[in-house]
Amino acid sequence: MASSPLLATSLPQKQLTTTATATAGEFRLHPAEKLAFLIDKSVSVNEVLQIHAAILRHNIVLHRYPVLNLKLHRAYASHGKIRQSLALFHQTISPDLFLFTAAINTVSVNGLHDEAFLLYIRLLSSEIVPNEFTFSSILKSCSTESGKAIHTHILKLGLGLDPYVATGLVDVYAKGGDVISAEKVFDRMPERSLVSSTAMITCYANQGNVDSARALFDGIRERDIVSWNVMIDGYAQHGFPNEALTLFQKLLTESKPNPDEITVVATLSACSQIGALESGRWIHVYIKNSRRIRLNVRVCTALIDMYSKCGNLEEAVSVFNDTPRKDIVAWNAMISGYAMHGYSREALRLFDEIKGLQPTDITFIGLLQACAHGGLVKEGLRMFESMREEYGIKPKIEHYGCLISLLGRAGMLKRAYEIIRNMKMEADSVIWSSLLGSCKLHGDFVLGKEIAEYLIGQNIVNSGIYVVVSGLYASVNDYEGVAKVRSLMKEKGIVKEPGISTIEIDDKVHEFRAGDREHLSCKEIYEMLRKISELVKSHGYVPNTDAVLQDLEEAEKEQSLQVHSERLAIA
DNA sequence: ACTTAATTAG
Numbered sequence: 001m002a003s004s005p006l007l008a009t010s011l012p013q014k015q016l017t018t019t020a021t022a023t024a025g026e027f028r029l030h031p032a033e034k035l036a037f038l039i040d041k042s043v044s045v046n047e048v049l050q051i052h053a054a055i056l057r058h059n060i061v062l063h064r065y066p067v068l069n070l071k072l073h074r075a076y077a078s079h080g081k082i083r084q085s086l087a088l089f090h091q092t093i094s095p096d097l098f099l100f101t102a103a104i105n106t107v108s109v110n111g112l113h114d115e116a117f118l119l120y121i122r123l124l125s126s127e128i129v130p131n132e133f134t135f136s137s138i139l140k141s142c143s144t145e146s147g148k149a150i151h152t153h154i155l156k157l158g159l160g161l162d163p164y165v166a167t168g169l170v171d172v173y174a175k176g177g178d179v180i181s182a183e184k185v186f187d188r189m190p191e192r193s194l195v196s197s198t199a200m201i202t203c204y205a206n207q208g209n210v211d212s213a214r215a216l217f218d219g220i221r222e223r224d225i226v227s228w229n230v231m232i233d234g235y236a237q238h239g240f241p242n243e244a245l246t247l248f249q250k251l252l253t254e255s256k257p258n259p260d261e262i263t264v265v266a267t268l269s270a271c272s273q274i275g276a277l278e279s280g281r282w283i284h285v286y287i288k289n290s291r292r293i294r295l296n297v298r299v300c301t302a303l304i305d306m307y308s309k310c311g312n313l314e315e316a317v318s319v320f321n322d323t324p325r326k327d328i329v330a331w332n333a334m335i336s337g338y339a340m341h342g343y344s345r346e347a348l349r350l351f352d353e354i355k356g357l358q359p360t361d362i363t364f365i366g367l368l369q370a371c372a373h374g375g376l377v378k379e380g381l382r383m384f385e386s387m388r389e390e391y392g393i394k395p396k397i398e399h400y401g402c403l404i405s406l407l408g409r410a411g412m413l414k415r416a417y418e419i420i421r422n423m424k425m426e427a428d429s430v431i432w433s434s435l436l437g438s439c440k441l442h443g444d445f446v447l448g449k450e451i452a453e454y455l456i457g458q459n460i461v462n463s464g465i466y467v468v469v470s471g472l473y474a475s476v477n478d479y480e481g482v483a484k485v486r487s488l489m490k491e492k493g494i495v496k497e498p499g500i501s502t503i504e505i506d507d508k509v510h511e512f513r514a515g516d517r518e519h520l521s522c523k524e525i526y527e528m529l530r531k532i533s534e535l536v537k538s539h540g541y542v543p544n545t546d547a548v549l550q551d552l553e554e555a556e557k558e559q560s561l562q563v564h565s566e567r568l569a570i571a
Numbered sequence: 572a573c574t575t576a577a578t579t580a581g
Binding site: 166365 | 573575576577579581
């Protein structure tokens with residue numbers, strides 16, 4: 001659209017002779033209606049500003065033309081000019097329901113939840129009655145508590161069965177984790193729309209109830225890509241990465257719908273979790289060959305994460321270098337990638353290269369991990385300080401975890417212990433395990449035992465800590481200590497979670513538990529295991545049975561190590 | 572004229 005004609009004193013004749021605006025020109029419209037028509041055609045903020053200027057030039061009093069006023073508000077809001085669109089609202093003498101609703105929607109969408117409620121209250125104070133549009137807008141700003149209050153208003157006005165409103169309610173209850181209320185609203189809907197079903201699937205998935213989610217998903221006749229994405233991501237984010245991959249494969253076998261950016265991001269996350277490099281690579285190639293799916297910053301970040309976690313750092317770096325419009329999340333992923341591969345200096349160097357982006361708490365987790373892995377004590381301590389002082393980021397428990405691991409590995413055990421005791425927050429089992437592990441590593445059994453006894457005394461225990469404590473006792477041959485820990489475990493009914501190892505072969509992920517005999521090639525696997533064992537023993541391998549927690553004879557301990565899940569997977 | 576579901580980093 002041309003830029004200057006709108007600023008001319010009369011209405012832009014040129015505009016009205018083009019084909020696009022011919023319909024408007026055929027009628028003798030009031031300038032306000034013509035301008036409203038132009039707003040609908042506008043594609044940039046500049047055009048909106050010019051139209052606004054034309055409105056002022058024509059001395060059009062906006063609140064006398066509610067439709068024009070509303071369209072202008074919407075146009076500003078849709079281009080992210082929130083202040084401008086709200087200014088329009090506040091200049092309007094008595095806003096009608098449409099403008100109220102649009103304004104509530106604008107602030108809600110932009111996260112100004114308090115503002116949304118102020119507007120809603122102002123609406124209620126006028127004699128205007130909110131409608132279904134208003135509620136689907138205000139619900140976006142509701143917590144579960146305020147959602148319940150709004151729910152009563154909805155019921156009072158008889159709008160509870162409107163599909164938009166009901167979906168909004170399901171969404172509010174889903175965010176608050178109130179599945180029961182969400183189900184109630186959902187079940188009462190006269191007909192389940194695709195969107196409301198998808199909202200309900202999201203609710204189930206977020207609760208980790210993937211079975212209910214899947215049942216609902218399977219019951220949908222016409223599934224769109226959003227419902228597939230919700231289901232795949234639901235699996236991926238709640239401990240079922242294999243199911244996520246399988247479902248993605250199922251999607252590929254159906255002709256519709258086509259995967260999009262979000263589908264591949266969710267699936268790549270599943271690949272990262274199980275180290276499925278081949279599947280991840282396949283998806284990368286699929287994206288490159290697809291004309292629909294763009295390698296945008298989010299897709300690239302998922303690829304960086306996948307390649308890093310699947311052990312291919314070079315490919316992660318290569319994707320990072322080709323990532324367009326890198327945001328802090330992309331930088332964080334690459335920093336963490338370097339950190340987990342032990343390239344500490346590269347991680348720190350990358351941090352120095354970030355320009356014009358505010359680092360987040362996660363940036364510092366990556367950096368501190370890099371320092372911990374590389375034994376860069378001075379740098380790590382300085383980093384921890386600058387996080388608080390320079391960047392104003394409050395350390396979370398995870399940051400302390402990195403710090404303790406950093407000091408612990410460097411043998412600065414006393415200092416690490418002091419930091420834990422002086423932390424503002426309660427140390428978690430990860431931190432204690434890390435420090436105990438360091439005590440064992442550096443042979444400081446006095447401090448190690450002191451901590452172990454403190455933990456047992458304080459009842460800060462779980463299977464993770466028991467394992468480390470017992471290992472600590474075992475390494476100094478304190479079998480009384482080991483026995484004490486064991487009986488405590490029994491007494492409290494703590495069971496060590498069975499370890500599972502997975503390995504990817506020819507695009508299929510195989511799972512193994514210790515002593516597993518479920519696998520189809522079980523016989524061959526055990527035969528291979530026997531050969532490997534002979535080989536390593538002939539090279540002087542002696543099994544270290546100290547870490548075996550079960551109460552077994554030495555030979556049995558060896559046997560239990562022999563069929564360790566990782567060994568099975570490798571065989 | 573105003574309205575509904577999904578995304579990455581530890």
